[in-house]
Amino acid sequence: MKLLVINPNTSDSMTRVIDQAARRYALPQTELVTLHLSRGPASIEGYLDAVVAAEATLELLLAHRADYDAFIIACFSAHGLHAAREQLEAPVFGIGEAAMLLACTLGHHFSVLTQPARSKPAVEEVIRGYGLWQRCASVRTVEMSVLALGDDAAATLANFTEAGRRAIEEDGAEVLVLGCAGLAGIDKALERALGVPVLDGVACAVKLAEACVGYGLRTSKAGGFAPPEPGTRAR
Amino acid sequence: MKLLVINPNTSDSMTRVIDQAARRYALPQTELVTLHLSRGPASIEGYLDAVVAAEATLELLLAHRADYDAFIIACFSAHGLHAAREQLEAPVFGIGEAAMLLACTLGHHFSVLTQPARSKPAVEEVIRGYGLWQRCASVRTVEMSVLALGDDAAATLANFTEAGRRAIEEDGAEVLVLGCAGLAGIDKALERALGVPVLDGVACAVKLAEACVGYGLRTSKAGGFAPPEPGTRAR
Amino acid sequence: MKLLVINPNTSDSMTRVIDQAARRYALPQTELVTLHLSRGPASIEGYLDAVVAAEATLELLLAHRADYDAFIIACFSAHGLHAAREQLEAPVFGIGEAAMLLACTLGHHFSVLTQPARSKPAVEEVIRGYGLWQRCASVRTVEMSVLALGDDAAATLANFTEAGRRAIEEDGAEVLVLGCAGLAGIDKALERALGVPVLDGVACAVKLAEACVGYGLRTSKAGGFAPPEPGTRAR
Amino acid sequence: MKLLVINPNTSDSMTRVIDQAARRYALPQTELVTLHLSRGPASIEGYLDAVVAAEATLELLLAHRADYDAFIIACFSAHGLHAAREQLEAPVFGIGEAAMLLACTLGHHFSVLTQPARSKPAVEEVIRGYGLWQRCASVRTVEMSVLALGDDAAATLANFTEAGRRAIEEDGAEVLVLGCAGLAGIDKALERALGVPVLDGVACAVKLAEACVGYGLRTSKAGGFAPPEPGTRAR
Amino acid sequence: MKLLVINPNTSDSMTRVIDQAARRYALPQTELVTLHLSRGPASIEGYLDAVVAAEATLELLLAHRADYDAFIIACFSAHGLHAAREQLEAPVFGIGEAAMLLACTLGHHFSVLTQPARSKPAVEEVIRGYGLWQRCASVRTVEMSVLALGDDAAATLANFTEAGRRAIEEDGAEVLVLGCAGLAGIDKALERALGVPVLDGVACAVKLAEACVGYGLRTSKAGGFAPPEPGTRAR
């Protein structure tokens, strides 16, 4: 099975973090490639970045559409996911979606830990969009930019440990979901610190992709992801 | 008050339809400009078109950000609306949002009439995203492409009259909302045929923009639409 | 356009506050009259007051039904709104409804600020009734009676500023909605103090009425607001 | 135990129907009085009738507040119920509420059968207001006015049998709730015809009142039903 | 009327508490028997206990099916309730269900007080299952095991008074529901301490059973509680 992981920004360092997380739990039989965007934001810090990243992500996906059995958009909110599913028959996974779906099998409620504070309503909207609101205990945010995550690993771990502790104690979270691909490395450290399952979406998406491809599943073409009539695009 | 209406595709004919609908009910004191994209799809026929249109829409909005008091994205789903609100302080309106909000004051439940059939789950997701699901009687679709709407006006009217009739009789709709900017011209003809209010989102968004600007309202910058830290964009 | 604003109580001072708020942002072409009840409560402090006010409000509306293009019930909960829509073809607006609908275009979530504490479940029920619960961050109350609002302007502003601050910081409100017509004067002072849009429902309802009349919209008569068979009323 | 049943209209014949239904299943130890309004509509055929009836119902309730242990408002929608609970400490019951609460113990989903067709959204709003929407299979309506119910008993039974049959077969109803006090007599005939429990709200409210009084329950005064500060009422 | 109350565990002391609570408010004409399981857990402290108790409860119910007019499963979560309704025509009540349904008539929102903390998501799931989530202010837990409830009555009352106080002040509860049959004795003491209605489910279920039997209601056999085809059971 060949799997393409797209980091929907231009950051080399974040791409490395994602690639490592993707490989760590992949099956031996999974051939995995991680690519980043050649244009677009260095990190998705807001809604505009997401719009720009979505288009570039789609370009990259379409350029490689024939070469892989499944695709992952390695951003919690996975901008462009619906468009990817419309364009491709091979299954496509968002990392937030993958982590939240697996979290549903491990506890009654999960919390999403993310950053910065400003992103909270956007993340909540994503969770509602997946129809998983009832299973969500809370979205807890840390006031750091996405790009700052890698700069001070100790501060990142401390901040997210505190956010996770409050999610467990105050919000009733039984499982924690990392709300950003840039956090991909800290799942097991956080798990040791807090004593609950901590799910990194990159790992989850890889495992879910292997599961779906292993069972021969492909995106449905019977409804909203049917390919539209080819239009007249003036670019 | 200066108002920019963006038709988020490259079609001249649809831009004319939108511009006429926008002007028909505008206040005398409203200066109104309608622009279309210089790149992007000729019509938004699916999710990929929407992704491409969103980025081009944002470019156009940002290029004109200093020149207008309010902005309208003339597509039912208004792709890029959140990004526009994040980037601007002046209010920004989607036409589907505007029509559904006004519809809430005229009857218990509205139905959205749109096309093609494939777009139904996408439109439903938009309605849920606005938090207006409880007020929605149904989404009724007609099997026509967006670009075909203008080709045969009689067939368009007949098809949507039938869809509207079923929404009223079978789904309990008391108000109808046109689910595509390309339908902008047919509101009053449909209203005469069916005897219920029929809301064109372009007209609604113009009136809502006048209302908000008249009361001095601007997009909140206190939460999810706060401007993000400027990132490092490699384009 | 002729617009009748009804203050559904017998207080002269509250009527003046409402009238001023209504005129402040009205279009030049809007002819606006504000009337109060000739019988009923001096203020709506609870459910019984609301029942009494609703009947008197309907009497007043019906007495003036032929003379105006649109009607406003200047109480957050707008008791009798459905009956008014049933009886009239001209559009009728509640001020809470109007403010919450406009708030939806300015931020992800709004909070309603109202008083007294006892009214919280009633206000929540109104928000649910409009189908806007998903967009509501919280209802924050201040322990003052409606009639006391005008007695000490500084205390009123201080109390509501504190309630608004907590709504923003603790509940994630991006927009604030004033939950009582008696608060009509303090919108812009509160906005300056808190840095987020603060919406007075009286102003919002005037602008929404102008918007709907400007677009030629009238209440739907196809379903729940169809006029009932004339009964035999023994009064 | 002394129980006051209020028929919130001025119809003698409907009062007799309600009184008979109330007595049929009452405990021997229950002293039961049924009164109708001295002013107000002959039947509640729409929203305006409901507003007028609510005020007259409250007057009647308050005039008799000291004389009974519990009160019933014998209208499905029970206009004025919240005001009655605010004003009284003795428990107050609506007949729709009572029937739907008991229905929840007899099957997964109930349907409400009512008339006329126009009342459907009003009834749905009442069900949502009680928070019982998840348990409701459907609201099925028959096109008859309330006053016409008594005129042709055979037609009434036939019409509601057909509505009930469709609720069971098409909507998955396991229990039927009569949606109008005027239907009080037909519960057992409908039950025999359709083979599912058919709940008349008048009987249900009597039994629920006996249950609550028997356990010594009274309306909570700790929140939304706390008595408001006495205002200055100009009547 | 003959009523069987089943305590779904093997504890003699809890059975006595339940039996006393059941008799305290029963009608004189109600013949009431309380039985406990002959096998199964001494108390239901978690999900496994509930599974074991459910089967033994059903055995007991089926052994006595011909002898009673109604049945009560005296556990908040009433494990096996659906199976009992499927097997019997006589009505069956859970005590949590009964208390929450009656609570709906006494205030806008109720809170459930239960123990231990670990049981919170299970209790929330039960409330959602009954479709009563909208009416629930909160589930507040005390960290005591079920069996410990009877050991120190003063500590039990103090702990639940504190939990109830926070439910009222912080969560907006107007009514309190005891979340465990083992709490059956403390309703009135808690009511005196907190000033709001406190509902013991055992008493509520007895009154609801009397109400339903008095009106001749039986479980619907038209849908989900229809008896299945007899299978081939190998035991």
Next chain:
Amino acid sequence: MKLLVINPNTSDSMTRVIDQAARRYALPQTELVTLHLSRGPASIEGYLDAVVAAEATLELLLAHRADYDAFIIACFSAHGLHAAREQLEAPVFGIGEAAMLLACTLGHHFSVLTQPARSKPAVEEVIRGYGLWQRCASVRTVEMSVLALGDDAAATLANFTEAGRRAIEEDGAEVLVLGCAGLAGIDKALERALGVPVLDGVACAVKLAEACVGYGLRTSKAGGFAPPEPGTRAR
């Protein structure tokens, strides 16, 4: 990885069907054992069967708790799943849950196809319990008993093809989920007939178990699945 699949009934033939479905898509490195109950129903045809099966399932799971890395309860409704998660640290999966979670990644809405008609509300309750109602287009039932599924393969396929066709055309299903372990064999035949993904829960649960074990995930012990204090069980 060692995986135990439990068929929660005593049927040999259904166990063979399940075992084949489980093996068909399992990884080579997965050691898989399928066991059936030694006591309990031959098939789960209703709520009572489910109660009996749940206890026997738990006994079997606990007897083998030390020997496997993950467990599957091969029944759509997976009775006893919460108890299994409470008792074990290794992850446990229900087949309905697994299929619906994977279905969420392949289309906007899924329908569940099951039998008999009577089971519809039970299946709907399971879907709501998982919090996946928003993603469910419908539950479509066929009037066959569980045990009859294997008797006439052609009739089974024809019946479910028709149910699936209606789910797609009338309800908007994009993905189909088989609602009974007894249907495990027909996924790919149905997929060919209908042109949309058809998910057998047995296969899905195997793949999900491999995914979770591969990533090192275990059931959370921080909340509702924490092991209870050992009680005093009298059996």
